[in-house]
Structures are given as C-alpha cells and as structure tokens.
Amino acid sequence: MLNKTYRFHSRGGVKYVYQHGKTIRRPEASLVFCENERGMTRVAVVVSKKVNKSAVGRNRIRRRVYEAVRLDFDKVKKSRDYIFVIYNRNLKEMPFKDLQKLIRSLIEESVLQ
Numbered sequence: 165m166l167n168k169t170y171r172f173h174s175r176g177g178v179k180y181v182y183q184h185g186k187t188i189r190r191p192e193a194s195l196v197f198c199e200n201e202r203g204m205t206r207v208a209v210v211v212s213k214k215v216n217k218s219a220v221g222r223n224r225i226r227r228r229v230y231e232a233v234r235l236d237f238d239k240v241k242k243s244r245d246y247i248f249v250i251y252n253r254n255l256k257e258m259p260f261k262d263l264q265k266l267i268r269s270l271i272e273e274s275v276l277q
Contacts, residue, residue, distance in 0.1 A: 166230045166237070172208045172245075181245045188273050192252040193229075195270040200245050207233055207240075211250045225255050232260070232267040239268070241275050 172178055185198035200206065209229045211222040229248055233240070240246070248267070255263060 165227060166207060166234045170205055170207055170237075172206050177206065177245065178208055178247060181247050185245070185247070186274075186277060188270055188277075190266065190270065192250070192255060192266060193270065194249045194251070195274055196247040196249065197274045198245055200243055203243055205237075205240050205242055206245045208245075208247045209250065210247060215250055215253045216256065221253075221256055225250055228255065228260065228263060229267065232264045233271075235264065236268050236271055239271055239275065244274075246271075246274070 181196055181198050185196040188195045188197075207230070209226045211225050213222070216222045216225065229250065233246075233248070248270070
C-alpha cells in the first residue's frame with residue numbers, strides 16, 4: 165500500500181483538486197489531477213457505494229488501486245495531486261496486471277498534460 169505521507173489528510177485538498185483539476189476518463193475509472201505547491205505528490209482513491217455496497221469490497225478495490233499506484237510511483241509527476249475515481253465494480257476481481265495497466269495508462273496520460 166502507498167505510504168501514508170503520500171495520501172490526502174483532509175477534505176479541503178480533495179475539494180480543491182475537484183474544483184481546479186483536469187480529468188481523464190475511462191469506462192472503469194477516471195483520474196482528476198492538478199499541480200500543488202507542497203513539493204510532494206498526494207494520491208486519493210474514491211470508490212462510491214454505487215460501485216459496491218459492502219465496505220469490505222470498496223476497501224479491497226481501494227487497496228488494489230493504491231498498490232498499483234505504488235508500483236508505478238516513479239512514473240508519477242512530482243508536486244501533483246491525484247484522485248482516482250472508480251466507476252466499475254469489476255475492478256475487485258479484475259486481474260492485477262490489467263488493473264495495473266489501467267492505472268499506468270491514466271498516469272502516463274496525465275504526465276503528458
């Protein structure tokens with residue numbers, strides 16, 4: 165799992181990213197990102213109750229996405245905030261290689277912008 169120092173600690177930062185950030189959409193998930201002035205990267209994963217009613221299921225999806233981000237953290241642009249919004253419940257059973265490929269494509273596209 166991604167280290168705690170690289171995660172959001174308040175709702176104010178998340179709200180700011182939603183208001184000022186750019187969005188990349190895929191059928192399974194989207195990525196909202198914007199520059200920050202903290203000098204470090206922060207990441208959040210949002211999984212709605214519409215995706216999975218069970219907190220256990222939502223947390224499993226969240227942990228898998230955090231792990232995929234951790235493995236590709238060297239590709240993440242520094243001094244940026246990232247919020248991954250999950251739409252598809254199939255991410256819970258999706259093979260990890262496919263999930264990692266999805267997260268990697270979102271990160272790579274955000275670096276180009």
